[in-house]
Amino acid sequence: MVCGQRSGFGPDALPDVEPPQNLARPEAGRFIPELDPEYEGFLSLLMNLLIIEFRAEIGFANTQAIFRTPGLFKGLEQEAELAADIIGRIRRDEEIHVYSLRLYLGELRELHIKTLDGKLLAGADIIDRFWAGLVHWATVEQPQLAAEAQYSVIRGHIRDQAGSPAMAGEIQAAFDNLIDPRCNRQFATP
């Protein structure tokens, strides 16, 4: 957690992280072809935001738990607690987004929505279908892609900071042992 020059890892320990350009699911094609693209875009925005909020909440909770793991930040306990506390404030600030998005989408599920051919479709049918696809992307497809991308970054850090090729090999092997055996793809090993 970086806060100006301060960090749970010590001053200037890590560079600031560039946030990704886009956190939503890449939109390839139509998911609700029955509706005008403008309305699909509106529903897509609300649901993508809600997924982002849920995933952020998981990330916040995990990061707080790491900062509060006894013995993990030796000599930096106060900084680590401050970082965890700041994350707690962000979590509280974000809560209202989750409640409001759930409210909007819950209300929209109760409506009937006019389709392009003049019929009426239950909002729940449209929203639940889109939501199921989004959850699959966020919990199955995207984590695998993110893990693959991060693996090569971490591999580079190990190679550059291990001190010697032999030590790098040792650390890399220990790290590889942590790979979830349920992973359905092999990580690239350049």
Ligand SMILES: [Fe+2]
């Ligand atoms: Fe938010």
